[in-house]
Amino acid sequence: MNQERAKLAERYERFQNVFFLLDYLVLGLFLFVLLLGGGKSLSLFVWHKVSEFTGANFWTSTLLFIFLVQLLYQVITFPYTCVKDFGLEKKFDLSNQSFFGWLWDYLKSTILMTLLLLVALLFCYAMMRYLGEWWFLAAAAGWIILQVVLGMLFPVVILPLFYKSEEINEHPCKERLIKMLESNGLKVTGLYRLDLSEKTKKANAMLCGLGATRRVMMSDALLEYPEDEIIAIMAHEVGHYKRRHIWKLAALHAALIMLGLFLLSKVLALYCARAGLNFYDAGSYPVFLLFFSLWQLLTMPVTNGFSRKCETEADIFALQSTGLGSAFASALLRLADGNLAVLDVPRAIEIFLYSHPATGKRIRMAQNWEGKS
Ligand SMILES: [Zn+2]
Secondary structure, rough: OOOOHHHHHHHHHHHHHHHHHHHHHHHHHHHHHHHHHHHHHHHHHHHHHHHHHOOOOHHHHHHHHHHHHHHHHHHHHHHHHHHHEEEEEEEHHOOOOHHHHHHHHHHHHHHHHHHHHHHHHHHHHHHHHHHHHHHHHHHHHHHHHHHHHHHHHHHHHHHHHOOOEEEEOOOOHHHHHEEEEEEHHOOOOOOOEOOOOOOEEOEEEEEEOOHHEEEEEEEEHHHHOOHHHHHHHHHHHHHHHHHOOHHHHHHHHHHHHHHHHEEEHHHHHHHHHOOOOOOOHHHHHHHHHHHHHHHHHHHHHHHHHHHHHHHHHOOOOOHHOOOOOHHHHHHHHHHHHHHHOOOOOOHHHHHHOOOOHHHHHHHHHHHHHHOOO
């Protein structure tokens, strides 16, 4: 990476960190305004209106209130989202999308997320109604089932909503790749080329889907990399599979979510008692959202720490199984250059925000590996 590019990556990183903080500040401010005034808060005022409007029907009032809070948030934060998601990528010349192209994707993803959120929250509040204080066990189980279903559907339903992909029929290293996957006991339904360059200058590779939908996805830009580099990158993905990282990470998330929901349950009980709400009234949703966002923020060092450990294990697997140390190092450097990632970050930022070890560390490990073998 040349010096100019490295400086640019540092600026990009700084912007991303500021936006990360702003995300929480904006959400915090929004919820503060909703909850301000205790018993006379805007949130409770709207909840009582919604209840009146639906004739206090549990299902419709729950859905309508949560939908209104979400809609209000999306509308108010839309200019901010434009700057953060579209403006930033354009500013750093990472996006190949027009504004309207981006807007279409934004609408699709917002509708999809809102639908999922409504279903998930309706389930949570229904469990509060029928199971009382034990609702969090059912909610955590529901979360696990949702992860499995989404994992299976991701490559065949969700990804195609945003990106085109096609099976790779011919590629110089196709045979080599398939041999590597099979020798590691990994059955995939195919190798796919993901058309990322239509939208972004970034490159990526992943092993996605579960069971019958599991497949290798490589972005078009990545397919142009030298053969050894593609093999090394995919060996890293195979490492995740061999070490069962997806399941270990899912188990950690499930445990943290269960603990979070248990604590949330106590907070909701207190709030509902003070606000004159039933425990299962969706009028508590702003408190739900506030607590859960804070919980996510607090547990980030734990989930990211575990994720970095998995990434290092996958790197070691790639190096051990292929012996392609220098190819892996140059692939990581090429990815960092294309994706405008900084090579070294302050330790505190890495601990808190990074799901992968800083690229510089990974590159040095790969280079030293080459030296050793
Ligand atoms: Zn990885």
